[in-house]
Amino acid sequence: MAVEITRTDMSASELRAQAARTKDAKAARRMLAIALVLDGADRRTAAETCGMDRQTLRDWVHRYNAEGIAGLTNRYAAGPTPLLNSEQKAELARMVREGPELEADGVVRWRCVDLKRKIEDRFGVVMHERTVGKQLAALGFRRLSVRPQHPKSDPVAQEAFKKTLPLR
Numbered sequence: 053m054a055v056e057i058t059r060t061d062m063s064a065s066e067l068r069a070q071a072a073r074t075k076d077a078k079a080a081r082r083m084l085a086i087a088l089v090l091d092g093a094d095r096r097t098a099a100e101t102c103g104m105d106r107q108t109l110r111d112w113v114h115r116y117n118a119e120g121i122a123g124l125t126n127r128y129a130a131g132p133t134p135l136l137n138s139e140q141k142a143e144l145a146r147m148v149r150e151g152p153e154l155e156a157d158g159v160v161r162w163r164c165v166d167l168k169r170k171i172e173d174r175f176g177v178v179m180h181e182r183t184v185g186k187q188l189a190a191l192g193f194r195r196l197s198v199r200p201q202h203p204k205s206d207p208v209a210q211e212a213f214k215k216t217l218p219l220r
Contacts, residue, residue, distance in 0.1 A: 056113075057086065057089055057090060057113055057116065057117060058117045059116060059117050059120060061120065062120075062121070063090065064087040064088075064090035064091045065087075067083045067084070067086055067087040067090065068083070068084065068087050070083055070121060071083035071084050071087070076125055076126075078125075078126060079121075079124045079125045079126075081102050081103065081104075082102070082104075082112045082116075082124040083121070083124060084101075084102055085098045085099060085101070085102035085104065085109055085112065086098075086112070086113060086116055086124075088101060088102070089109075089113065095109055095110065112124060135177050135179055135183070135187075136171075136175065136177060136187065140175050140177070141187070141191060143174070143175075144167070144171065144187065144188075144191065145191045145193075147162075147167075147170065148162055148167070148188065148191075148193055152166070157170065164181040164182070164184040164185050164188075165181045167181075167184050167188075168180075168181045168184050171184065
């Protein structure tokens with residue numbers, strides 16, 4: 053059974069010319085298959101010539117009939133919705149910049165596990181602590197760790213303790 057193309061705004065030669073101009077190879081292949089159908093080729097021949105299945109060609113013809121040339125390009129999903137909206141991200145960035153309060157938060161510096169609990173309490177969003185780290189990296193924060201220093205250390209005594217070797 054032949055595929056019926058109801059859209060008549062472009063001829064087979066115009067479709068071939070459009071396929072030659074486009075940079076999307078997949079859409080060009082679909083245009084050429086539809087041009088073959090417009091020329092009178094059966095569905096099997098048109099599909100095999102352009103490297104697709106008969107059913108796939110039928111689906112693309114339906115999209116072409118409904119949307120025209122624009123319907124022959126691939127559509128991509130928008131992706132998952134973000135866990136935090138822009139206001140919540142701004143609030144998270146402000147919290148990290150200001151640092152934790154010992155009395156209220158019970159910690160002296162933020163770790164991902166602490167921020168995970170804080171995000172759950174404040175925004176009601178449950179996420180893995182690795183995801184918290186990704187959120188922080190997306191906000192421009194980097195993991196910095198200060199070298200620990202004993203509170204009673206004496207820099208003058210440390211300098212005096214260093215070995216001094218004569219130059220060769």
